[in-house]
Amino acid sequence: MAYPYQIKSLEEYQQNYQQSVMDPEGFWANVADHFYWRRKWDKVLEWNFKDPDVKWFTGGKLNITENCLDRHLGTLGNTPAIIWEPNDPEERHRVITYRDLYNKVCQFANVLKNNGVKKGDRVCIYMGMIPELAIAVLACARIGAIHSVVFGGFSAQSIADRIQDAQASLVITCDGAFRGNKDIPLKSVIDDALIGCPSVKKVIVCTRTRTPVSMIKGRDLWWEDEIKQVETMGNPPCPAEEMDAEDMLFILYTSGSTGKPKGVVHTCGGYMVYANYTFVNTFQYQPGEVYFCTADVGWITGHSYIIYGPLSAGATTLMFEGVPTYPDAGRLWSIVDKFRVNILYTAPTAIRSLMGYGLGPVNHKDLSSLKKLGSVGEPINEEAWHWFKDHIGKGRCPIVDTWWQTETGGIMITPIAGITKEKPGYATLPLPGIQPILVDEKGEEIKGNNVNGNLCIKFPWPGMLRTTYGDHERCRTTYFATYDNLYFTGDGCLRDEDGYYRITGRVDDVLNVSGHRIGTAEVENAINMHAGVVESAVVGYPHDIKGQGIYAYVITERQTHDPELTKKDILQTVSRIIGPIAKPDKIQFVSGLPKTRSGKIMRRILRKIAEGELDNLGDTSTLLDPAVVEEIKRSRL
Ligand code: WT7
Numbered sequence: 001m002a003y004p005y006q007i008k009s010l011e012e013y014q015q016n017y018q019q020s021v022m023d024p025e026g027f028w029a030n031v032a033d034h035f036y037w038r039r040k041w042d043k044v045l046e047w048n049f050k051d052p053d054v055k056w057f058t059g060g061k062l063n064i065t066e067n068c069l070d071r072h073l074g075t076l077g078n079t080p081a082i083i084w085e086p087n088d089p090e091e092r093h094r095v096i097t098y099r100d101l102y103n104k105v106c107q108f109a110n111v112l113k114n115n116g117v118k119k120g121d122r123v124c125i126y127m128g129m130i131p132e133l134a135i136a137v138l139a140c141a142r143i144g145a146i147h148s149v150v151f152g153g154f155s156a157q158s159i160a161d162r163i164q165d166a167q168a169s170l171v172i173t174c175d176g177a178f179r180g181n182k183d184i185p186l187k188s189v190i191d192d193a194l195i196g197c198p199s200v201k202k203v204i205v206c207t208r209t210r211t212p213v214s215m216i217k218g219r220d221l222w223w224e225d226e227i228k229q230v231e232t233m234g235n236p237p238c239p240a241e242e243m244d245a246e247d248m249l250f251i252l253y254t255s256g257s258t259g260k261p262k263g264v265v266h267t268c269g270g271y272m273v274y275a276n277y278t279f280v281n282t283f284q285y286q287p288g289e290v291y292f293c294t295a296d297v298g299w300i301t302g303h304s305y306i307i308y309g310p311l312s313a314g315a316t317t318l319m320f321e322g323v324p325t326y327p328d329a330g331r332l333w334s335i336v337d338k339f340r341v342n343i344l345y346t347a348p349t350a351i352r353s354l355m356g357y358g359l360g361p362v363n364h365k366d367l368s369s370l371k372k373l374g375s376v377g378e379p380i381n382e383e384a385w386h387w388f389k390d391h392i393g394k395g396r397c398p399i400v401d402t403w404w405q406t407e408t409g410g411i412m413i414t415p416i417a418g419i420t421k422e423k424p425g426y427a428t429l430p431l432p433g434i435q436p437i438l439v440d441e442k443g444e445e446i447k448g449n450n451v452n453g454n455l456c457i458k459f460p461w462p463g464m465l466r467t468t469y470g471d472h473e474r475c476r477t478t479y480f481a482t483y484d485n486l487y488f489t490g491d492g493c494l495r496d497e498d499g500y501y502r503i504t505g506r507v508d509d510v511l512n513v514s515g516h517r518i519g520t521a522e523v524e525n526a527i528n529m530h531a532g533v534v535e536s537a538v539v540g541y542p543h544d545i546k547g548q549g550i551y552a553y554v555i556t557e558r559q560t561h562d563p564e565l566t567k568k569d570i571l572q573t574v575s576r577i578i579g580p581i582a583k584p585d586k587i588q589f590v591s592g593l594p595k596t597r598s599g600k601i602m603r604r605i606l607r608k609i610a611e612g613e614l615d616n617l618g619d620t621s622t623l624l625d626p627a628v629v630e631e632i633k634r635s636r637l
Pocket of ligand 1: 254376377378380402403404505516
């Protein structure tokens with residue numbers, strides 16, 4: 001498969017960029033033309049950022065799975081679509097060709113149909129990183145059901161919240177999931193979650209770990225039994241449901257500055273075009289290359305760059321079940337060696353953690369197949385960037401530091417591998433089609449170079465979110481109301497003397513812990529569920545490996561006689577309410593919190609203390625009780 005819209009030189013980048021600004025509709029129509037549409041669109045774009053109301057390719061009819069599967073069968077039928085590497089290196093890997101994947105997706109799509117799932121229904125997917133997860137996702141898309149994948153690290157409570165918000169009617173899960181030396185009892189977590197979820201009528205359970213599970217009569221079904229039924233029916237084909245370009249494809253929940261995660265909604269046509277365009281261009285994918293993204297499908301990176309981007313491009317995508325440090329810190333490099341991986345896309349937190357093991361785990365691995373490297377999820381520090389460049393890429397491979405968000409659907413600001421310049425710590429330049437702008441507090445544009453501001457986008461792009469599920473007003477206030485006529489990213493950003501962008505981190509109350517997005521309010525709510533807690537305040541602080549760590553200031557009802565035990569108890573509460581990823585790294589018991597006279601917590605001060613900047617707290621005279629700051633400083637962890 002050739003990609004006519006793949007940028008091949010610096011000049012072409014500049015030309016395309018100019019064109020995309022002067023004639024965005026013409027630009028995107030040219031890209032969209034290279035997909036399979038049942039019916040071509042009437043209009044490329046209709047939009048306003050006020051409501052917001054953004055529609056791409058209206059009138060267009062398509063099914064994303066016909067673009068990911070059917071259209072490749074003639075030429076790529078025997079080409080590996082997914083290479084799957086299990087958690088345990090001793091277990092056999094699997095290679096699933098485009099034809100196999102097509103058959104399996106159709107089969108499972110028929111299972112969903114047999115169980116009453118229809119176009120527009122919401123299906124919650126809570127599985128480990130096995131091929132059946134990709135199959136489940138694509139099977140939903142095949143019949144027009146809206147998938148909502150929930151990361152395997154979330155607790156029963158978090159899943160229940162997401163299922164209820166989406167009113168999902170069916171859940172797809174596994175008996176368990178292998179991750180490193182852990183065996184996560186997914187089905188048992190689902191059983192707990194479903195106690196309060198009457199919308200769920202069926203649960204399909206795929207066998208992976210053979211962990212004993214309890215199956216509820218009339219509700220729970222085995223994946224394998226259901227497949228057998230379809231086989232008995234003679235494996236009928238499953239025609240793809242014809243979808244409107246603006247029909248919902250999926251919901252993915254993400255954290256914001258309030259306590260409740262929001263369901264980011266992506267639609268079929270624009271998302272498909274954008275995931276593919278950004279994949280093909282950023283990584284300069286060439287037919288035959290083996291591409292490995294280490295993300296989990298539970299996050300947007302897995303949706304766009306393990307499943308939809310690569311598969312719509314006919315690429316070979318490697319899916320890894322385990323973690324980079326199991327059975328040892330050389331695992332990623334062994335996988336690169338074993339499958340002759342050409343493109344490796346990973347996260348700064350993984351690089352930093354592996355750096356800590358030195359070069360031993362790297363040394364005897366053959367990494368000569370690598371051609372391109374990528375980073376995503378958080379700012380990459382220069383030390384990690386250089387280590388990645390020198391010791392993994394052996395100085396030969398470009399690194400793309402890709403900035404984007406769940407809400408943007410795909411990569412926005414990034415070098416183009418081997419074509420545009422890279423700069424350690426910088427996401428560098430916007431892809432053609434993307435118009436970033438920096439603004440000050442009042443929303444005035446900050447022009448010129450060598451400036452700092454809040455990062456916004458001033459023109460729509462096909463992959464952007466359309467709404468937050470069931471609450472459009474929340475979408476408006478979160479992203480489109482801070483500044484008139486701009487999409488606000490929530491990130492601070494620097495534009496250097498050459499016009500290159502460097503993301504400096506969130507400017508709202510959202511933390512980025514090991515690339516996972518967590519709202520401080522969510523963690524506070526969870527801590528406050530503990531019976532002994534009166535109040536809490538959570539801030540982020542710099543952490544060597546995680547990027548940001550979680551620092552919690554907690555007021556308890558009475559002096560605890562065993563503070564360590566109380567801490568453990570609080571951690572367990574957070575684990576139960578949100579999941580282990582949200583556990584604070586530090587808990588400091590305090591007798592009060594610095595508040596303004598109107599009762600607002602002064603997080604700025606707490607952040608400074610957590611960072612260890614004790615002499616530089618700024619004006620504390622407006623505080624209700626300035627003495628509390630001294631106490632917090634004295635007992636700082
Ligand atoms: C937030 C979005 C993008 C998929 C994974 C995370 C931060 C993301 C970078 C980068 C600096 C980055 C931003 C952004 N972020 N990529 N290359 N450099 N920061 O998606 O969970 O929606 O988080 O991650 O702060 O707003 P997400």
